[in-house]
Amino acid sequence: MPADTKTLRGLLYADSMIPKSFVQELLNRVDIVDVIEGYVSLKRAGSNLVACCPFHSEKSPSFTVSQTKQFYHCFGCGAHGSSIGFLMEHSGMTFVEAVKDLAARAGMQVPESAPDPRGSKSARAAAADGTANEAMDERAGCLSL
Ligand SMILES: [Zn+2]
DSSP states (O other), X not given: OHHHHXXXXXXXHHHOOSOHHHHHHHHHHSOHHHHHHTTSOOEEETTEEEEOOSSXXXXXXOEEEETTTTEEEETTTOOEEOHHHHHXXXXXXXXXXXXXXXXXXXXXXXXXXXXXTTSHHHHHHHHHOHHHHHHHHHHHHHHHO
C-alpha cells in the first residue's frame, strides 16, 4: 500500500504543469509544522515534533515531524514526505490541490499551466525542425494516395 501511494505521488508530480521552482519556493515559505498541526496534535520532543501516526493505528507516537528538514516520517509504517505529501496522503488531495492549498496559506499565486501546449510556440518549434516537416509531408503523401 505505501509503495502504491509513493508511485502515485511521483506520477502526479511528473504530470503537473506547476514549475518545480515554484514548489520549492512554496515549501520554503510554508512551515510543515503549521500544516500538520492543523490535522494532528504534535508534541515537541527535542528538535522534532512527535504524534501518534495519522496513517496507521498506534498507541505510542512514532510519527515525527522535523521542522529543520521540513518533512515528516513515521517509524511505524514508513509514511514520509513534505507538506505537500502530507496533504495528499492525509486529505486525499491531488498534487495540484495540495500545492494550491499551501499557496493560499503562504499568500502565493500558483502559476497556471501554459495556455495551450499545442499552440503557436510548439508549432513554430516544429516548423524550425526540418526532419519533423519531412516526416509530416511523407504522411500527408500517404494519405492522399
Ligand atoms: Zn505510521
